[in-house]
Amino acid sequence: MAAPLTDRETAEVARTTAALLRAVNASDLGGVMAVWSDAGVLMPPDHASVHGRMEIERYFDRLFRQRRLTFAFTSSEIHVAGDTAFERVTYAASARPIEGGPAARDIGKGLHVYRREPTGAWRLVADIWNSDEPGSRRA
């Protein structure tokens, strides 16, 4: 018997998040942008929202030139509703300056919103997160 539709969709969303994570941890700009929707909105802490493919690509390009990131999602809960999916995550991260020096470490939580495109692919339309730690050095 085939898996129920929502199970299959949940697994697709989970694979999309895994691809995003691999790309971020490899400083793979093309891989990150393959997951983002053209009209996505990145919502980083302590930074204005970043709107659309061109601005998001510029943001990650600059970030990857400055820091080597190592993100792990320590929990994930996915809910699929029609053409939209939400994932609530918790994360542990470190950011090591490319020019050397100690890594900044952080733990926190976030929300991913995905939209299913006409091709059937899930694409990220919103990503927001924040730290659990008051006064932490942010990753």
Add this chain to the structure above:
Amino acid sequence: MAAPLTDRETAEVARTTAALLRAVNASDLGGVMAVWSDAGVLMPPDHASVHGRMEIERYFDRLFRQRRLTFAFTSSEIHVAGDTAFERVTYAASARPIEGGPAARDIGKGLHVYRREPTGAWRLVADIWNSDEPGSRRA
């Protein structure tokens, strides 16, 4: 002709957010909790996630004893997908200590996730936000 279903649902979600805003700005704990789902997760910056009705009520009770909040949503974009809705907002906020002293001011952005309950009411299941301002005093 009746309004399309999604327009009606979008308006219902907008009214729910307006009720949340009024309650927060009035330090009205009952009003805030009327909007939250029993199984909601509040995700404040610089603080661990707050899970479920009892913990969320305790969080807001403590907050309202400490600070008088004035929140305004400076933009809102609502997407309804079946039993779920998400709203991307930008905000301007101030927090004035109950014991006196200057208000902390903040601008930032957030995501609300709502679920429609069997009663038809939209209830908040996740709320996350963060500041736009590096090193700002947070509201």
